[in-house]
Amino acid sequence: MKSFIPALLLGTVIFQGCSAPADSVTAEHNSPDLVGYLDSSSKEDQLSGGARMIPISTPKGEYKVWTKRVGNNPTMKVLLLHGGPGGTHEAFECFDSYLPKEGIEYYYYDQLGSHYSDQPNDTSLWQTERFVEEVEQVRQALGLGKENFYLLGHSWGGILAMEYALKYQDNLKGLIISNMMSSVPAYNTYAEEVLGPQMAPEVLAELKQIEANNDFSNPRYMELLLPNFYTKHALRMPVAEWPDPVNRMFNHMNQTVYVQMQGPSEFGIRGNASLKNWDRSADLPKIKVPTLTIGGEHDTMDPEHMKWMASQFPQGSYLYCPEGSHMAMYDDQKTYFNGLVKFIKEVDSEAKSKAL
Template identity: 65%
Template sequence: MKKILFISLIFAFFSCKKSEDFSLKNYHTFENKDDQYTGGIKMIPIKTPKGTFKVWTKRIGNNPKIKVLLLHGGPGLTHELYESFEGYLPKEGIEFIYYDQLGSYYSDQPKDKSLWTNERFVEEVEQVRIALGLNKDNFYILGQSWGGILAMDYALKYQKNLKGLIISNMVSSIPLYNKYAQEVLGPQMKKEVYAEIMQLEKNNDFSNPRYTELLFEHYYTAHILRKPQKDWPESITRCFKHINPEVYISMQGYSEFGITGDAYIKNWDVSKRLKELIVPTLTIGAKYDTMDPEHMKWMATQVQNGRFLYCKNGSHLSQYDDQETYFTGLIQFLKDVDEKKI
């Protein structure tokens, strides 16, 4: 009896080992994939009230159980914010998909402000999901900053299609974001610097080079990516060069200290609806973020199946300035959901 049990255990061990090796061995293969010709890139047609346009996606790797669609921030930035993922996820066999939203650099850029609404972007994500063949058995969304807003809105409508949700560096209420920026982050700056920035904003002098100079020197390097600007990764500087200001300003506005004016997301708030989310959810906050990490922690308690990841050395782009914490926690969450541990 013991001999039979021993043989069974040996067989099980080698069966599992073979399965793992097969998975990693085939992670980068394009065999039987319809995007081999383009190296994983697909231009996906998106139907909108203003016609059909194409958005850019690129698949990295193969994993039939874990496919992570990355929703970039901005709005109007690009997938380039996520290029650091290539240093961590492939070795774990995790498939992820770059995606430039409509209006962003690698996708079509129609000139129609009526397209820049949360509701239309949600339907765009759903069309991307269908085109890529993603479903509740493998489909994860990771949204950061504005991408986190889009991820929450998508999940509140289509969570039946999701296996897991990651809300990275984004709170669930713009009014609360405004309050944190104006009452906590702003006053942390040198008084004379903050006063000068506020005067420039009061004068609507956002195109003044001095405004950008002050933000980079005193705000972005403290709360967006905690490195001197000369040391920022090339992928981030390239991403900033590729921003579509029409999309960004239409939805986010000019100010970096809250959403003001007639920006589309000015009054966005789903904090009272978080309890509707039953899909496993990871919220990621950081000590030096532009978003209140305590609110991110609270969000994880409001969803029905939540977990919080705190990046103690990170800021808004924690995937760069606190990589060890960020990717360790993200990978563990993806594996735990896949193994039904959460």
């Protein structure tokens, strides 16, 4: 396996954030009760600053996963599903710069096998269906429900979020699928036909040869990927300027989980990877809750596919990040968060109006 940077996996359309980044949301959204938001006096996690290890049951025994609550809001609570598989919550730490000032409560969470949670060696645990049941157990432990529960999944977390919604959408208030397509075969085609040819032919040829030789530990593989792929489609900044949370997430990646589910290649999901044939495109209309898809112009995922996804949900909307890549929450940050906050608050406002 290569060194420290794997890929980040993984109705009427309403468009959000399609032009220049906005600096703020509407005025009525900008007045959270700061005292109440910061009050943890009635919380069982007060002693630990919101952090909790939550016990979960699996077919192979009992384990614990790490979560951390930020803020209080009775009607807007967002559980964050990180990428990888095998990544960590750390890639979401930029949310601290945006969601607290909007009064939105959110939860960091390391999935089983990830750095802050238990890391069992049993590879039979790394199955999408089991991860779905894990998320449901976490939801129950955190006390999230239909009246307040938003689920945000980024990359692989987007796959997990879709799978969760298809089984447990009655528990959801809103769903956000960030930088993830609904079909791995379609993603493979996009990587092969669109992303690869954007490289210099000699670079692409050398990368393909390394992959054909199954020589993923070759330092040359990453030497070519960093300037020719990662800084163009994963995070559009010079590597030396990548934010600390992103670097920590990559350094903490569980390679065993990642390779088993995503595979070693950076041009799609191939080989014996368990996600290779995953495709939920035909099932998207079954997800009835308000759903936001987020895509970036320079993403590893096809932004047009993510736009199409929004049209398949009965209550779908699409947030386009014109400067964004796969980690648009960093390289098109204002567009990303302005659109995300707008979606969460509009869903909340509509729910309150219906309750009157």
